Amino acid sequence: MVSDSTDLLRCKQLIERKLDWGASESWTSVDFENLQQRILEETSVSLSASTLRRIWGRVDYQHLPSNTTLNTLAQFAGYSDWRTFIKSQAPTDLPPTPVERLPVEPVRPTINWVKLSWIAGFVVAIILVGIVAFDQKQSQLNADQYSFSSKPLTRSIPNSVIFTYNSSASPTDSVYIQQSWDSRRRTLVDKDAQTHTSIYYEPGFYRAKLLVGTQIVREHPLLIPTNGWLGLIATKPVPVYLKSPEFIGPDKMRLPLAEIERKNVPLQPQVPLIKYFNVGNFDPVPLTDFSFTSEVKNEYGEGAAVCQQTWLELITDDMPITIPLSTKGCVSELSLLDGSRMVSGKKTNLSRLGVDFSNWINVSCTSDGHKLYYHINGELAYEATLPQKKVSIVGIAYGFMGTGAVRNINLQANGKRVFHDF
Structure with missing residues (x-):
């Protein structure tokens, strides 16, 4: 079976339209894991998250996918197999376009290249003028004519947020509220209304935006806090939330496998993702002078969980800091922020x-005020230059593929303890 990159691109576009997650360039590692699960549920075929990242260009890979992978992608896109998908893209499958029959000329006409190039140049000029006019229209938007605010209803999760806005000055009906940096969470709203509500199933720091067309006219920070520690199993579309006694002990956080099974969440072949959060319960800690330490243990490594992927996250008011871990043979699959x-x-x-x-x-x-240092068991594992802008830590999170335990959590700022648990 032979294919080309154009067919694969078209198939990916159909999948992206079906998922409605926004631009694939903004997809995270968790999105590819969720896509893996969706494909498994609908096709009974498991394509690894790493394979999907290669297909979507997150990893430099010059070869086309295998026939099995292509068939699976086509099935997820709504076709019986890849061959059927390819045939559906052929021009012969399209409704015939009426064509006026012209008399056969005895002599083949000569192409007037001068005239053709003049016409092409004129068309390009018209397009460019249109683009410039559109950009000028966008740049004329006055942010002072718009207002945008939000109010979370509780400290518990899930948490509904009331967005209040005024976009009556918009020259278009294309007015959106985007709940965060994630364009999948962009919703078309009535430009003449004033209220929109959204639900957040996970805590964190978000930057809500009001957009007119593609232009952001207003944005503001939005903290979705927790009431102490929150534990969940990250199922879709709604997580399975844990009661405190199910994962919080006197000296550690730990979710036993028996508790997962009691929730009717299968451990194989799709390994569950367990998360612990604590957000908005301590004063913000600047990245310029802080120290964070913790101990973790991934406690499930069977079957598809052989890599025991684990990560710690320092939730900030900008891009988070993540520290990923895995078994030694799986570090190629890691990515960090x-x-x-x-x-x-x-x-x-x-x-x-x-x-x-x-x-x-x-x-x-x-x-140390200049660089960020990751240490694993006392040894330097990674270092990076600090962001130039002011960034502060507002929460802590842990993730375990399978399940895991946490203890001895300490966060300090300027040598003074800010947060400690277990």
Whole structure:
């Protein structure tokens, strides 16, 4: 079976339209894991998250996918197999276009290249004028004519947020509220209305935006806090929320496998993602001088959970800081955020983030005002330059593929303890 990149691009576009998650360039590692689960549920075929990242260009890979992968993608896009999808793209499958029959000329006409090039230049000029006019129209929007605010209703999760806005000055009906940086959470609203509500299933720091067309006219920070520690199993579309006694003990956080099974969440072949959050319960900590330490242990490594992927996250009022861990043989699949950029294990040596989870792993992240340092069991594993703008830590989160435990959490600012637990 032969294919080309144009067919694959078209198939990906159909999948993106079906998912309605926004531009694929903004998809995160968790999105590809969710896509893996969606494909498995609908086709009974498991394409790994790493394969999907390669297909969507997150990893440099010049070869076309296998026939099995192509068939699975086509099935998820709504076709019986890849061959059927290819046939559906052929021009012969389109309704015939009426064509007026012209008399056969005895002599083939000569193309007037001068006239043709003049026409082409005129068309390009018209397009450019249109683009400039559109940009000028966009630039004429006056942000002072718009207002936008929000109010969370509770400190518990899920949390509904009331957005209040005024966009009556909009020259178009294309007015959107975007709940965060994630364009999947963009909703078309009535430009003449004043209220819109949204629900947040996970806590965190978000930057809500009011858009007119493609232009952001207003935005503001939005903190969705927790009331102490929140534990959940990240199922879709709604997580399975945990009661405190199910995962919080006197000296650690830990979700036993038996509790997951009691929730009727299967452990195989799609491994559950367990998350613990604590957001908005301490004063913001500047990145310029802080120290964070904790101990973690991933406690499930069977079947598809063989990599025991785990991460710690310092939630900030900008890009978060994530510290990913896995077994040593799986570090190629890791990616981290250092407050400024995403770093892929495909292009960076992250081997020191590979660990043996048979023992507790000591993880630390510190700053000296110039650089950020990750240490694993006392050894330097990664360092990066601090963001130039002012950024502060507002929460802590943990994630475990399978399940895991946490203890000895300490966060300090300027040498003074800000947060401590277990």
